[in-house]
Amino acid sequence: MDSVDSSVLRSALAWRQEGHRVVLFTVVQTWGSSPRPPGAMLALREDGRVAGSVSGGCIEDDLIARMNEGRIPEQGIELITYGVTQEEAARFGLPCGGTLRLVQEPVGNPQWIADMLSRCDNHELVARQLELGTGTVKLFSAQADEALHLDGQTLRVVYGPRWRLLLIGAGQLSRYVSEMAHMLDFDVLICDPRQEFNHGWETSKARFVPGMPDDAVLSIVPDERTAIVALTHDPRLDDMALLTALKSSAFYVGALGSMGNSRKRRERLALFDLSEEEIDRLHGPIGLHIGSHTPAEIAISLLAEIVSVKNGVALMQKKQAKPAVNQVA
Structure with a gap:
């Protein structure tokens, strides 16, 4: 896990422990050119404060606007796609008609974040499995060659120790x-x-x-x-x-x-x-x-x-x- 991902998760953990509402966004698919790779994360607090990034800035602005306007539900997992059309790609700063898909995930009990950070700090590779239907998070030991996996029911992302x-x-x-x-x-x-x-x-x-x-x-x-x-x-x-x-x-x-x-x-x-x-x-x-x-x-x-x-x-x-x-x- 690089310091950007670590910073996002540490911020999300601290904000939840302080009683803030936090929504986590994870890049899960990209087509064409995309500013951030699959697995990149952004944590968004209810007051618009962010940690991390999923684009060059334009998508972050849209996510903050969604939060401020009450368009992000407090419960449930959602898939959000940006850049379906060339006009939308241009609007959100996606080069060459690039498209990216995000998983929008409200952070409930943050204990899984603390556990995952602890395991990564101990130089372990950890797979985080998110059940899209229920929001349940489970952690598993992972292999170095595992890649991000998304199907209709689960999202599985591997996080590892720093290089x-x-x-x-x-x-x-x-x-x-x-x-x-x-x-x-x-x-x-x-x-x-x-x-x-x-x-x-x-x-x-x-x-x-x-x-x-x-x-x-x-x-x-x-x-x-x-x-x-x-x-x-x-x-x-x-x-x-x-x-x-x-x-x-x-x-x-x-x-x-x-x-x-x-x-x-x-x-x-x-x-x-x-x-x-x-x-x-x-x-x-x-x-x-x-x-x-x-x-x-x-x-x-x-x-x-x-x-x-x-x-x-x-x-x-x-x-x-x-x-x-x-x-x-």
Whole structure:
């Protein structure tokens, strides 16, 4: 679950606990171009206050007007469709004749919100199933490949923990990466056993993981929503993390270094209990090839690559190090 969805649900929970009437809107279907993807949410309070978004702003204005004019019933689930005609699409700011459908859901007992947020905070994937006829909400454990599902009776949406980024090393580059990754909604973790590098992070939103790099990787239990990047440029630390990370389920594992150093790193890793397929998972040199030189540019390059892998986009501007010969004389 990204911070936008989390913020919507936390706002809805707080408003209901304060006694406000709250209606939750969820994007469930889109056709053509649409500003927000299926699963996007908006919480609307009875006084017109909103959290989240389902469009570029025009649909939000219409929903607020509906609330102010008393056109949103206090009970019952409804499906609302915007952009059926080109005129309506233009009116609501939907590009290229786009159409989107919302589920309108009054929030009753908000306990399910508290339970779901708690489970996501514990790094669980959770499926929320809404019975359209009764408004009953049930929570189930979910799988990473589950998609939003809507039929005539139920709406099932999967919510998950935030994407995580573990940085090995707390040097200057890590500071740039941490700040930018936070803006991209990553939960940033730092591990650096060198105490002299751990100062000056007090105001950062990153969290430190104690111990040596290999222990830190094990302690966070990397999953398909975790990226791990070694940035110390010290093989004694970076390689420890990589030996463990490459055997994990992390969707991205990378290490800072030139093409020459990356080849040498692969040769070192081949001496240990790693298969050729596991070593091939390593991104190094890290980042998309944008001619980066400064720490800030390298951070942009790295995060662009991580986001590309996260979103399943082919890496078209990648400089690849030649693979090492995976054999021992």
